[in-house]
Amino acid sequence: MRRRNLLLTGAVIAASFATGADAQNRDRNAYFGDLHVHTKLSFDAYIFNVRATPDDAYRYAKGESIHHAAGYDVRLTDAPLDFLAVTDHSEYLGVIPAMHDPKHPLSKVPYAPDLFSTEREKINAAFQRIATSLRTGQYLPELKDLDTSRSAWRTLVESADRHYVPGKFTTFRGYEFTSAPDGQNLHRNVIFAGTRAPALPFTALDSQNPEELWRWMDQQRKQGVEALAIPHNSNGSDGRMFQRTQFDGRPMDRSYAELRMRNEPLAEITQVKGTSETHPSLSPNDEWSAFEIMDTYIGSATKVTKFAGGYVRDALEAGLEYEQSEGFNPYRFGFTGSSDTHNAAGPFDETRYFSKVGLMDGKPEQRGSVPPAGRTWDNYEPQNNAARYQSWGASGLTGVWAEENTRESIFAGLRRKETFATSGPRMRVRFFAGFDFPAGVENRHDAVAQSYARAVPMGGDLLQRGTRAPQFLAWALRDPHAGWLQRVQIVKGWVQDGKAQERVFDVACSDGITPDSNTHRCADNGATVDLRTCAVSENKGAVELRALWSDPTFDPRQRAFYYVRVLENPSCRWSTWDALRAGVEPNPKLAKTIQERAWSSPIWYVPQR
């Protein structure tokens, strides 16, 4: 995702983890990390020929280079990450590698050799064999080996603990709960707060019902094991992730909403397999809604038919309606972004994308960005998998505002939803709402300290103050290694006559432009991309954008949420970079450019009854 800045080309970052702990910063620092990473311990990654270990994943995050299954090395070029959680699939955890070990009894399963191939058709067949078990929630009895999973889980836990360097690099123990009833994706990542974790994860083969997972997490919490769950790829759930009933179809109630929000304060808004902010059919008045849309199920070519319930903005709106009519809200969550890499290495950079499923898509021809050898794009029809891979994106990261880079501080930031997500670049986003900002706060050196003292940050609730209208401080700073900023927007959702509404306001524009007071849009700043070279306009866009904004449509009695969306100038999509390097035309069916972006967690305005 990140276009490297010419100023910094060649400025190799010497990752250093030997320095002492940073002091606490009361204004909080933005730490960037990936909370969704798979290694060879995941059944599918191993089948995809990935052999990278959890240790490799942490090394990659710290800036070292590691090996990719397709035969090359990968490395973060501009900066290491601040935190990482390896979250291997808990179902059949470690079982597939054991089947490959001739000395292990699992290797005697008759179809074991069929799982290990370097041919893509056979890899896919092997993957589907296990994926079918996850769609039905039924164990393949011959692969049920909890001792092997227990030992793999210990490997995960020990690796996370070994790589934790308080003050410099934070790791979390975690795993993925891989529930996909009928293929409808209900996956969650479970992230543990500290050094206490169960002997075995609760898996989708224990129950596909996420409510059972949350109840298990409640039980764990009673025993002092704190964790939170982060749902992902709601876009592949066919409307089920944020549906308006409980899992079994009964209506939602207060205890359901509380159970859910106690355990799921966050949702993953973006990752390689598409962005789940909103869909053009849900947000027809949002010109930026068609961003890295993946419209199929996870792991198959089945088309999604139901978008409501599959995107986070729609869910936040549903939550407001529940709050208004029922007095509880099952969908009051903040945002994270992650990669979901199965290579132990997130591809965050558009200019050097390597996708995410090992041998399946490690080369451009396999992911629809370069035509097959000797062919052009004329009459090109991607095979099932390539059709999915070409819709994937070089996303994403989680930003957390925290006092210091430690498990305690970052987990607390996640818990209070003081988070933002990005499509890969590391732009920083601040967002506060309040009634008592000092005059001209946006131009003060102590704007952040004033805001913490007198307003609420992203992820928080702002209670009604009579008929007064709140102010919103939205502030974005570019990634020093990526592009320039084009505009800062505030996305508002509210309830009117029992129905949720939404609107996007541009609140700060680059290049001296001010938002139009009727359309609430910035005029085009004229930033362009030269598709022959992927060079971008040199003098367009902003280093930072800042606004103290008041909602012109504010009604003190209306329940509402507000979140910030920051857009960079357009830049080449990874598929265009692939084509440019190969000396071919970009795939005419794909977007040639994208606008990298960041999303803050919402602030909820809460009227008092």
Add this chain to the structure above:
Amino acid sequence: MELADLVRSAALTTREPPLNWLRAAIREPLLHFVVIGAVLFAVTALREQRAEHSEIRITAGEVEQLAKFWETQAQRKPTAEELQVLIDERVDEEVLAREAVRLGLDREDVIVRRRLAQKMAFVSDDLAIVAEPSEAELREYFAAHRESYTTPDLYALRHVYFNPDRHTAVDADAQRALRRLARGANPDEVGDPFMLPRELADVSRGDILRDFGSVFADAVTGSAPGTWNGPVRSPFGVHLVKLESHTPRSAANFADVRARVREAYLQQRQREGNAALRAKLREQYKIVVESAEGGGS
């Protein structure tokens, strides 16, 4: 033949004489046949000789496993007749597989070859994990890689930021501010608001590079402490910088980093073990790579 023992000895003994019996084992099936006719003839002849001492044994455990897999599919236990069919199939499979190997049919098959290579790598890479290193070995490794365990130069600095979008003559404005700072102005009253901290303590050059780029990092690390300098450029705009202090790099105590040293040591030994085994196995072969016909470079 216990392949694992074989590999263990190869991986862990670097000074023992070549593995003659390994060499024999690997080469034995490779030598014999030149022409298919000769092959068939030889095999037929050999089969008679081999008949007494070449045994196929299906263990009780294997029989049990066959029954269990059958049960998984059929949802009931196999009858005695069904089990006998399974066993016969298993025996046939073994006989055919052994004969295929005798005939060298495995050698032309890329799938079989790859699978065997994978299996070998899996076994050997697993076993190349070495014994717990001694304290002396760890200290030696630490001494040889002292650089990795050194705390780098650390800097404390202040800076003042100027956003070029907010100034028509940003350098001139920065120059003017520099003169004010030199006369003792309060840095909190100079420059534009900035989202990142304006004071940084205990940061390495790498930390500075990461957020501010190389021009800025050079300016900070190359300046004398105690005075305001600039204007200096970064990806964000223009800054005035003042180095407050510089703590030179310092080596770590072995005791403080022993756990990290051990991890790195074990990883290195594992890589070396894998490479040594491959090298050793290669020695058993004369390797000829023919260049492609008419191939230039």
